[in-house]
Amino acid sequence: xxxxxxxxxxxxxxxxxxxxxxxxxxxxxxxxxxxxxxxxxxxxxxxxxxxxxxxxxxxxxxxxxxxxxxxxxxxxxxxxxxxxxxxxxxxxxxxxxxxxxxxxxxxxxxxxxxxxxxxxxxxxxxxxxxxxxxxxxxxxxxxxxxxxxxxxxxxxxxxxxxxxxxxxxxxxxxxxxxxxxxxxxxxxxxxxxxxxxxxxxxxxxxxxxxxxxxxxxxxxxxxxxxxxxxxxxxxxxxxxxxxxxxxxxxxxxxxxxxxxxxxxxxxxxxxxxxxxxxxxxxxxxxxxxxxxxxxxxx
Numbered sequence: 001x002x003x004x005x006x007x008x009x010x011x012x013x014x015x016x017x018x019x020x021x022x023x024x025x026x027x028x029x030x031x032x033x034x035x036x037x038x039x040x041x042x043x044x045x046x047x048x049x050x051x052x053x054x055x056x057x058x059x060x061x062x063x064x065x066x067x068x069x070x071x072x073x074x075x076x077x078x079x080x081x082x083x084x085x086x087x088x089x090x091x092x093x094x095x096x097x098x099x100x101x102x103x104x105x106x107x108x109x110x111x112x113x114x115x116x117x118x119x120x121x122x123x124x125x126x127x128x129x130x131x132x133x134x135x136x137x138x139x140x141x142x143x144x145x146x147x148x149x150x151x152x153x154x155x156x157x158x159x160x161x162x163x164x165x166x167x168x169x170x171x172x173x174x175x176x177x178x179x180x181x182x183x184x185x186x187x188x189x190x191x192x193x194x195x196x197x198x199x200x201x202x203x204x205x206x207x208x209x210x211x212x213x214x215x216x217x218x219x220x221x222x223x224x225x226x227x228x229x230x231x232x233x234x235x236x237x238x239x240x241x242x243x244x245x246x247x248x249x250x251x252x253x254x255x256x257x258x259x260x261x262x263x264x265x266x267x268x269x270x271x272x273x274x275x276x277x278x279x280x281x282x283x284x285x286x287x288x289x290x291x292x293x294x295x296x297x298x
Contacts, residue, residue: 033059046115050107053115053130062131066122076111082125083108085200096124126197126204128220152216152239153270157181159298160282161214163265164237167284170211173233175203175225182215204228211235219244223253230257236285239267241278260289266297 030040033055042048043056057064067078083093090108094101097120107113107121119130161168165187174183177194186192193210195203203225209232216239217225229236236259244250245261254260263284282298 029056029059043115046119048115050111050113050115050118057131062133065129065132066127074111076108079121080108086125086197086202087200093121093124097121126221152181154181156267156270158185160239160267161185161187163282163298164284168212172212172214173206173210174215175206175213176215176217207232212237216240223250227253230259234287237282239280239282242281243278245283254285259285259287261293262286262289263294264296268298
């Protein structure tokens with residue numbers, strides 16, 4: 001039994017990507033959390049009880065990804081609020097997870113149960129990470145769910161809209177309205193619509209075709225947002241790190257849907273966003289476009 005097993009070797013599916021524990025071992029985490037070595041390793045692999053995971057969370061000074069910054073809100077109650085926002089009853093959630101309604105009640109009222117049940121519950125709510133580093137603003141270099149809480153400054157959203165205003169016509173959807181930075185800046189001549197999962201209007205339930213989709217999408221589920229957008233829109237304008245478009249699978253996804261990059265506007269990272277090390281860009285994808293991509297700098 002190798003008690004010096006490094007976390008980087010284990011590739012924990014519980015810890016957030018952004019956390020840095022260069023010298024941490026299962027031994028040290030077990031000691032700090034008061035858990036047995038075997039239990040600690042099981043928890044890091046996504047197994048065991050929520051109670052054990054909570055002890056590890058406290059030792060690592062992390063927070064539950066779905067809870068508000070107000071620590072007075074119980075994690076189970078916050079889960080129930082997220083579920084209700086999606087229009088799901090406890091019985092409906094239990095049916096989708098193929099577990100008993102009482103298991104859902106226990107999870108939401110006592111925040112007790114198995115880690116696997118919690119992770120599957122979160123996936124239905126489209127919450128990728130279980131734990132995150134407690135921060136009001138976080139712009140990770142990888143697809144971390146913490147990026148989903150980063151709101152676009154209103155002045156930046158307005159500048160981007162003005163840059164593309166001469167092209168935007170017809171029906172326009174902001175599928176992740178957030179605090180409305182993009183939605184409120186839409187040109188007055190368009191037929192505008194919005195979705196916002198936290199307000200019970202999930203983009204993935206939207207099926208009406210639109211001319212444009214314009215937003216700063218949740219970066220943790222960028223591929224899902226892009227895939228759905230390719231199905232229902234003729235033009236897609238996302239504010240995101242340019243690297244989100246350049247993987248081989250992402251390039252193929254766009255091409256297979258009949259889209260191509262028409263315009264890329266390099267955007268400076270807002271001053272109140274931590275530097276991510278990746279170039280931010282407003283990228284316009286258009287269905288049927290055959291010409292070259294135009295590069296600009298804002």
